[in-house]
Amino acid sequence: MGILKKEDKEEKQKAVERFYALLKALMDELFEHAQKSKHIKIPKNVSFGLIYDQRDGVLFTGSDSKTGKKMYLYNVRVIGKMFEEKREQMLADQTTATLFTWIADVCSIYISPFVYDHVVNTQHRGEGTAERTTRQIVRGFLDKLTSDPELKYVLDTIRDPNADQK
Numbered sequence: 001m002g003i004l005k006k007e008d009k010e011e012k013q014k015a016v017e018r019f020y021a022l023l024k025a026l027m028d029e030l031f032e033h034a035q036k037s038k039h040i041k042i043p044k045n046v047s048f049g050l051i052y053d054q055r056d057g058v059l060f061t062g063s064d065s066k067t068g069k070k071m072y073l074y075n076v077r078v079i080g081k082m083f084e085e086k087r088e089q090m091l092a093d094q095t096t097a098t099l100f101t102w103i104a105d106v107c108s109i110y111i112s113p114f115v116y117d118h119v120v121n122t123q124h125r126g127e128g129t130a131e132r133t134t135r136q137i138v139r140g141f142l143d144k145l146t147s148d149p150e151l152k153y154v155l156d157t158i159r160d161p162n163a164d165q166k
C-alpha cells in the first residue's frame with residue numbers, strides 16, 4: 001500500500017512539473033510573440049511570477065518593496081483548476097479543442113493587462129480596441145503554436161513520455 005502511495009505522489013509531482021513547464025513555456029513564447037506584434041509594449045520595469053494563492057483571483061499586482069518594480073503574479077491554483085476541468089472535458093470528448101481554448105484563455109489572462117494599459121492609457125483608444133487587440137495577439141500566437149515547428153516543444157511538455165514507448 002505504501003508503494004502505491006509513493007508512485008501516486010511521484011506521478012502527481014511529474015504532472016505538476018509538466019504543468020509548470022507548459023505554463024512557463026507559454027508565458028515566455030507569448031510575451032516574445034506579443035512584443036513582435038508591435039501592438040503592445042511590455043514594460044521592462046516589471047517582474048512576473050507564478051503564485052499559489054487561496055483567493056479566487058487569477059492575477060495579482062503589486063510592487064516589490066526592494067526594487068520598486070511592478071509585479072504581476074498569476075495564481076496557478078486557479079489556472080491549474082481551469083486546466084484540470086478542460087483536461088477532463090478533452091478526455092471525455094476526445095478532442096484537443098478544449099485544450100486550445102484553455103491555452104487561449106490563459107494567454108488572454110497573461111497579456112490583457114499590458115494590452116489594456118498600452119491601448120487605453122498610451123494610445124488613448126477604447127476598451128473594445130484593447131479586447132480586439134488581445135484576441136488578435138492570442139489568435140496569432142495560437143496559429144503560430146500549432147504550425148511553427150520551432151514551438152512544437154511547448155506542446156511536447158504535456159505529452160505523456162510513456163506514450164512514446166508503447
